[in-house]
Amino acid sequence: MHDGRILEVTSVIVTILLVLTAFKFAQAVVEPLVFALFIIEIAWPMQKALQMKIGKGMALAVTLLVTAAVALTLFSVIVWGGRQIVDWVTDNVERIQDLLIASTAWLEKHDIFILALISDHFNPAALVRMVHAVAMRVNTILAFAVIVLIYVILGLGETDIMTARVAALKNQDASRRLIVAGRRIGEKFRTYMLVRTAASVATGLAVWGFARFMRLDMSGAFGVLAFALNYLPYIGSFIVTAFLPLFAFVQFGSFETPLLVLIGISFIQALIGSYLEPVFSGSALSISPPLVLFSIILWTYLWGALGAFLGVPLALAALTLFEEFPATQWMADVLSGGRATRS
Incomplete structure (x- = not known):
């Protein structure tokens, strides 16, 4: 019995490792499909409610239009904020370089040579190359978006x-468990996005207000940046x-204001991200904080941003599937921090 349990655990671990390896090497194919499934899980209740009133075809069209409008609005806001920051950096390239050189000289007097390498390699040409690289990435993102859209329409x-x-x-027990798991995964995805969106809006507004209070340039762009990046x-x-x-250091040229900005931004992030957001999500997601951190690091390594x-x-999807099947319930109990819920 004990040997059978060890074999069962080993097989689960090996299966997970094989799946992760496949996801890594098949990123170009699997990544847009997984993202499309995530969108489908979130958008499906809207289509289901609409198709009872206006038919399946019109419901699909309206759902796609709403989803595309939300995505386009978010992308446009992010592009606007990014362009504001890039323009500001481009206009202040010489000032940034002068500050780096001055900082390097001050640090060298105290036997600290960290910024010497940076000041030697930082120049306007390097910044222009970086901007061009970002522009090339936009084309890749657009192609990715088209593939995701096709998957969403079909899905x-x-x-x-x-x-x-x-x-x-034929296996009705497995059938029932898969359907229940799919429903619960959709519910958790929507809860997760609701919490993240509320936290992102709160973070963006707080950063914008704090930046205005500190009289930082581009307070609006900083608010947009904080809003968008909070989804990561x-x-x-x-x-x-x-x-x-x-x-702040580039704008004011002193260390006092950047230190105050660091303290203020850290407080905002800790208050919203480490306290309010977990309170709002509550037990609906039932996932342990170490697993959250591990998942982010793992999938960032596999698929980037x-x-x-x-x-x-x-x-969350993996935990929900683990909860529904007896052979893997022990994994859900461990990884959810003992708060796993089943329905």
């Missing part, structure tokens, strides 16, 4: 059919906390 159109096929499986748990808040003091965004939803 929303086939959701009813796929559900019926799962319900018709931990990573986004770290980027905002690190970059705002640097911009989009992996950081999808890390927690993928962990």
